[in-house]
Amino acid sequence: MSGSNVWSRTRERLRIFPELLAQCADEAAVYGKCVAATTTGKQELKKDLCVKEFEALKTCFTNAAKKRAK
Amino acid sequence: MSGSVTVRVLRRLQGLRTGPVRGPAGLRAVPGRFLSSGGAMNVFNRDMKKRQKQRVAALKDGHQYDYLRNEVGSRVADRVYDIARTFPLALDIGGGKSHIAEHLNKDVVQSLVLTDVSQQNLKQCRQTEIPTRCIVVDEEFLPFKENTFDLVLSSLSLHWINDLPGAIRQIQQVLKPDGVFIGAMVGGETLYELRCSLQLAESEREGGFSAHISPFTAVTDLGNLLGGAGFSMLTVDVDEVQVHYPGMMEVMTDLQGMGESNCAWNRRSLLHRDTMLAAAAVYREMYGNQDGSVPATFEILYMIGWKPHESQAKPAKRGSATASFGDLSKISRPTNAGRS
Numbered sequence: 001m002s003g004s005n006v007w008s009r010t011r012e013r014l015r016i017f018p019e020l021l022a023q024c025a026d027e028a029a030v031y032g033k034c035v036a037a038t039t040t041g042k043q044e045l046k047k048d049l050c051v052k053e054f055e056a057l058k059t060c061f062t063n064a065a066k067k068r069a070k
Numbered sequence: 071m072s073g074s075v076t077v078r079v080l081r082r083l084q085g086l087r088t089g090p091v092r093g094p095a096g097l098r099a100v101p102g103r104f105l106s107s108g109g110a111m112n113v114f115n116r117d118m119k120k121r122q123k124q125r126v127a128a129l130k131d132g133h134q135y136d137y138l139r140n141e142v143g144s145r146v147a148d149r150v151y152d153i154a155r156t157f158p159l160a161l162d163i164g165g166g167k168s169h170i171a172e173h174l175n176k177d178v179v180q181s182l183v184l185t186d187v188s189q190q191n192l193k194q195c196r197q198t199e200i201p202t203r204c205i206v207v208d209e210e211f212l213p214f215k216e217n218t219f220d221l222v223l224s225s226l227s228l229h230w231i232n233d234l235p236g237a238i239r240q241i242q243q244v245l246k247p248d249g250v251f252i253g254a255m256v257g258g259e260t261l262y263e264l265r266c267s268l269q270l271a272e273s274e275r276e277g278g279f280s281a282h283i284s285p286f287t288a289v290t291d292l293g294n295l296l297g298g299a300g301f302s303m304l305t306v307d308v309d310e311v312q313v314h315y316p317g318m319m320e321v322m323t324d325l326q327g328m329g330e331s332n333c334a335w336n337r338r339s340l341l342h343r344d345t346m347l348a349a350a351a352v353y354r355e356m357y358g359n360q361d362g363s364v365p366a367t368f369e370i371l372y373m374i375g376w377k378p379h380e381s382q383a384k385p386a387k388r389g390s391a392t393a394s395f396g397d398l399s400k401i402s403r404p405t406n407a408g409r410s
Contacts, residue, residue: 018317021350031348032355035270039356045270047277054275054348061347 016068024060031057112232113285116208118333119230120187126329127167127190135327136167139226141311142254142370143169146225149252149374150178157221161185161244163209164227168195168202176200179221185209186227210237214244221250226370228255229286230333238299248379251301257287257371258308263357264321264366268341271349280338292373301375303382309370314363318350321366 021028034050037043126132147170150157158180162170165184174182182200185207186192192204207213209224209231222241231237241251265283272279287295292306315321325331358364376382 014319017346017350018319021317021319021347025354028351029355032351032353035274035348035352036356039270045273047274049274054344057347057351058344 013065016065020061020064020068023064024057027053027057027060113334113336114230114232115333115335116187116210116230116232122331122333123166123186123188123329124190126327127188127194129327132194132327135324135329136169138311138313138328138368139166139169143225144173145309145370145372146170146223146252146254147173149372150174150221150223153250156180159183159219160221160223161214161219163207163212163222163224163241165195165223165225166191166227168198170223170225171198171200171202172196174198174200183219210240212237212240212244216243217246218244219249220246221252224251224253224255226254226256228253229257229284234287235295235298238295238301242299242301242375242377245377247377248381249377251296251373251375251377253373254370255287255373256368257292258289258369259367260286260369261321261325261366263353263364264318267318267349267353267356268345271345271352275345275348276342281334281336282332282338282341284332284334286369287371289371292371296373296375299375300378302378303374303376305372305374307372309372311368311370312365313368314359314365316363318353318364319346321364 031050031053034053035045038045038049043049126135150170151174156178160179160181161183162168163185164187165171166186166188168184171179171182171184176199179200182198182202184192184195184202184204186204187206187208189206192206195202195204209227210233222245224241228234228237245251261283268282269279289306289308293304296304296306315324353364354362
């Protein structure tokens with residue numbers, strides 16, 4: 001397969017993933033702490049337990065991607 | 071958190087005995103995942119593993135992913151040197167690009183048969199002064215006669231074998247009496263950081279988790295495995311290799327480059343990008359180092375087993391003792407006259 005297709009675009013997006021994540025280190029740390037707290041505390045890990053933190057992380061991530069695309 | 075749930079669940083499937091499913095058309099074939107009456111497990115898609123290895127071997131810059139195999143290969147070669155013997159004929163199972171033989175010399179191993187399931191890998195085998203024959207062989211079906219080899223080596227390929235007891239038994243058969251098998255395989259707590267991060271992230275984002283890391287053999291099982299196959303004088307030791315990466319994505323990219331992508335039948339064919347993002351954040355937070363890098367642990371299990379032979383030391387017969395424990399008190403203590 002040559003030229004730009006869905007696989008090459010997906011791979012390109014995955015390739016810059018670490019770069020974008022590095023720009024959202026704070027939000028990632030907050031989300032990570034929220035999930036890690038379930039391993040030590042009494043709180044059991046359920047779906048969407050840390051959804052607020054994750055939404056913040058995802059917004060930061062997509063903004064970073066948009067800025068990069070400009 | 072041990073995070074060993076996913077791995078142990080898969081190993082416990084061994085104990086399940088499910089019969090064939092009866093449908094309206096009579097007996098339907100059970101998917102290869104469950105224990106059949108033959109006693110063989112079918113966890114991995116061997117065909118897919120072969121394709122993955124072929125693809126990886128054809129990469130132009132594939133050598134940059136060889137660091138783990140090089141390291142383990144050199145340590146296995148060390149163990150070969152520790153045995154003060156010359157081996158006329160040796161077999162390297164799953165040898166890949168010959169990571170072990172490049173550290174050996176002609177005095178220790180006189181002739182080598184290098185096998186791998188992927189032909190591309192064999193084409194790129196490294197330079198070594200030992201005369202080598204390369205054969206494409208599936209590790210689970212060794213095409214060699216009994217009592218052929220003096221030494222069998224295996225480095226980092228046994229963890230993709232479905233029927234491990236059967237494969238070890240075949241290795242024991244192709245060995246000559248008083249031959250030795252030196253193997254290294256990843257086991258136990260390998261990649262536990264990646265496993266835990268993916269498990270937690272998938273639970274939080276999607277409400278459940280699936281196995282992304284393949285099941286590994288525990289150290290405690292190795293003794294039974296080798297003993298059950300007929301090896302004696304076993305030696306098992308564990309080495310932990312920790313590699314630091316910039317982040318979770320790099321860990322996964324390198325694993326793919328090494329040819330270690332998942333090929334279990336029950337693998338999920340996709341990983342949501344939300345889960346990937348969440349897992350990368352969890353990985354960094356739970357296991358990250360001060361400088362921002364993340365570690366990945368590879369627990370390498372080294373095993374040495376000998377095929378029984380009369381010349382090997384055996385436990386002494388009952389009643390053949392020449393001294394008694396009661397005489398211990400009669401051993402003279404060192405006197406002031408300078409007895410050391």
